[in-house]
Amino acid sequence: MNKSTVFLAPAKINRFLHIVGQRPDGYHLLETVFQMIDLCDEISIELRDDGVITRQAGLDTVPEDQDLMIRAAKLLQSHTQTALGCNLSIKKMIPMGAGLGGGSSDAATVLIALNQLWRTNLSREKLADLGLQLGADVPFFIFGKNAFAQGIGEKLQEIKLEKSCFLLIYPQVHIATSEIFSDRNLTRNHPKVTISDLSERAHLPEFGNNDCEKVAVQRHPEVARAIEWLKTKAPNTYPKMSGSGSTVFAQMAPELANQLLAQLPDQWIGFVCWSVEQHPAYNTVL
Numbered sequence: 001m002n003k004s005t006v007f008l009a010p011a012k013i014n015r016f017l018h019i020v021g022q023r024p025d026g027y028h029l030l031e032t033v034f035q036m037i038d039l040c041d042e043i044s045i046e047l048r049d050d051g052v053i054t055r056q057a058g059l060d061t062v063p064e065d066q067d068l069m070i071r072a073a074k075l076l077q078s079h080t081q082t083a084l085g086c087n088l089s090i091k092k093m094i095p096m097g098a099g100l101g102g103g104s105s106d107a108a109t110v111l112i113a114l115n116q117l118w119r120t121n122l123s124r125e126k127l128a129d130l131g132l133q134l135g136a137d138v139p140f141f142i143f144g145k146n147a148f149a150q151g152i153g154e155k156l157q158e159i160k161l162e163k164s165c166f167l168l169i170y171p172q173v174h175i176a177t178s179e180i181f182s183d184r185n186l187t188r189n190h191p192k193v194t195i196s197d198l199s200e201r202a203h204l205p206e207f208g209n210n211d212c213e214k215v216a217v218q219r220h221p222e223v224a225r226a227i228e229w230l231k232t233k234a235p236n237t238y239p240k241m242s243g244s245g246s247t248v249f250a251q252m253a254p255e256l257a258n259q260l261l262a263q264l265p266d267q268w269i270g271f272v273c274w275s276v277e278q279h280p281a282y283n284t285v286l
Helices: 068-080 102-117 125-131 138-143 177-180 195-200 215-220 221-233 256-263
Strands: 004-022 030-049 053-057 083-089 147-150 155-158 165-169 248-252 269-274
Touching: 004 102, 004 125, 004 138, 030 053, 030 102, 030 138, 030 269, 053 068, 068 125, 083 102, 083 125, 102 125, 102 138, 125 138, 138 147, 138 155, 147 215, 165 195, 165 256, 215 221, 221 248, 221 256, 256 269
Parallel strands: 053 083
Antiparallel strands: 004 030, 030 083, 030 147, 147 155, 165 248, 165 269
16 A cells, blocks of 8 residues: 555635624634635645554644644544555645635545545535534535635535636735634624625625735734735735735736736745636545
8 A cells, every 4th residue: 555646735715704703602703705726735645554644744844733634634534433544745835824725725635535545435515524623614625616605614605706817925924813813803793795796796806805804914014015015016906815814816817917926026925826616636525
């Protein structure tokens, strides 16, 4: 059992992110449109028949017992009682603490991949239930289609979005989700999206906003600088921050995106990305 298989774990952006309430347990209720993009981590999985789960290469800065990939593999192993194990390796392309869902996507991809490789044959819904134990964004990646999300992010309905090009700027600021969501200045009562908004306007770059953005720019001026840079260089593209930050993005023509990528200040990291309609491993779940 020493053949290694590679799976892609795509990033996401939040086209908008409205916080509409808070549960008694502290989790925030939100409404957002998740869109997957072709910026992907590469996860290599090598099967073992001794039940051991290890990390061979990748996130040296994250202790193995906190690594979402390892936690996902152990959760699936425990739930299904399989006797199999695996060696996991990752080539990280998605920045951490960037609001792009990298860790959640890695966890989801491991659940999807091992469900196939271990032949545990859980349904997509059951995998999503397991994923929710690991993080609120994990079910979206298992759902595997661009989606309008409610609840804490686990109530999902597919939304059709046009293929689009985006310029992403990661200002090399690591923002912990908890830092933003615990801030007392965070808006927690955004009016809910209407059905007509969802069907007619939610796909437009100018629709909605990210309620986390105001808090993030107050705490991290570099995020504000990236947004202003995009507004100046690419007027009328309505740049927004993704998730709880720190990445900001704008939809634009690929020619302009590549032109601006070449002009990016040295202290920032940029990506020109295209949207994708579904998770690369979508069809591996029955």
